[in-house]
Amino acid sequence: MRTFRTARTARPARLLAATGVALAALALTACANGTGTRDEGAAAGSSTTTGTTTTTGGGGTSGSTGGGSTTDQSSSKTSGGGTGGGTGTGTGTGTGGDANKTSPNGGTKDTSDPWDPANRVTCKGSNTTVTTQSVSRPINHLLITVKNTGSKYCDLYYNPTVRFGEAQSAPRVIEESQPQAVVTLAPGESGYAGVLLSAADGSGGKGTTEQKVVVHFQNRQGDDTGSPASPALPAKGVYVDNSVAVTYWQSTAADALQY
Known part of the structure; x- marks a missing residue:
């Protein structure tokens, strides 16, 4: 009789332990996929907006924890050791003034340089x-x-x-x-x-x-x-x-x- 009671008492304990392990696994899964915990008590129709964070460099992808620079798009600031570069091209043309200047007294314009x-x-x-x-x-x-x-x-x-x-x-x-x-x-x-x-x-x-x-x-x-x-x-x-x-x-x- 004593042995029978011991067996019935140990079984619920094993079930509780297994349940705890499953809950812990679910919690880790939630953290690993980047969603975090969710508040199920929020009122319908309400929403919360947060800045978007993108991580680049070090072989990481969006949302990864790899090394590199982090750009906060909500504030347009960059931190970390990342580098960036840009190139641009432009062209322009202009014409200089006429080097053949004359004084304003109505003479015939000379084609030579007056300052020579x-x-x-x-x-x-x-x-x-x-x-x-x-x-x-x-x-x-x-x-x-x-x-x-x-x-x-x-x-x-x-x-x-x-x-x-x-x-x-x-x-x-x-x-x-x-x-x-x-x-x-x-x-x-x-x-x-x-x-x-x-x-x-x-x-x-x-x-x-x-x-x-x-x-x-x-x-x-x-x-x-x-x-x-x-x-x-x-x-x-x-x-x-x-x-x-x-x-x-x-x-x-x-x-x-x-x-």
């Missing part, structure tokens, strides 16, 4: 045409126009050296008329200088009427250079007194006549 010293010369009587013109405003003023008739760009340095009649000295220069840069003329373009002939209030003393003028050009050093020009004056001549003065070369007639 070989294509630039000093303006002088042999490569220009010089004319004079009396103007009504401002009064007692003469406009000198020089046109580049050569095949290269020419530079008008400083101011014209002007001598009326038999004068041995040149008029004073109006210093405030000095431009910011040397006036450069492309072939066919013109530059200008203004001459104050006499004082409107008579303060220039006794003057004379002149029928002749000679215009000299200057080089970079400020010395008279090349052949001078002898433009014709108005038929009645011009009245010149001691207040006579000349401007620097200008790129427009308006600039030349404002002094």
Whole structure:
């Protein structure tokens, strides 16, 4: 009788042990397939959203635990020892500005490079045409126009050296008329200088009427250079007194006549 009771008591224990082993196996299976435990008590129609994690590198696959870098797509951040690379190509085209620049005085465009010293010369009587013109405003003023008739760009340095009649000295220069840069003329373009002939209030003393003028050009050093020009004056001549003065070369007639 004692032996019989012992056998009946041990049988339920073995069943409980087997049940525990089965439950443990189910738990391990749930963890191994990546789903984890599930809350069966959640209300119908509700859902929970979590970020997606993808593991790459080390031979691992999505959801694996192999070594490599981990990218959290919900936050776009990368951690671990993974590497990545990218390549891109692009093409572009552009056109440079025209190297053949001219000043805005209506000349014929030259095909040579104006900034090459070989294509630039000093303006002088042999490569220009010089004319004079009396103007009504401002009064007692003469406009000198020089046109580049050569095949290269020419530079008008400083101011014209002007001598009326038999004068041995040149008029004073109006210093405030000095431009910011040397006036450069492309072939066919013109530059200008203004001459104050006499004082409107008579303060220039006794003057004379002149029928002749000679215009000299200057080089970079400020010395008279090349052949001078002898433009014709108005038929009645011009009245010149001691207040006579000349401007620097200008790129427009308006600039030349404002002094």
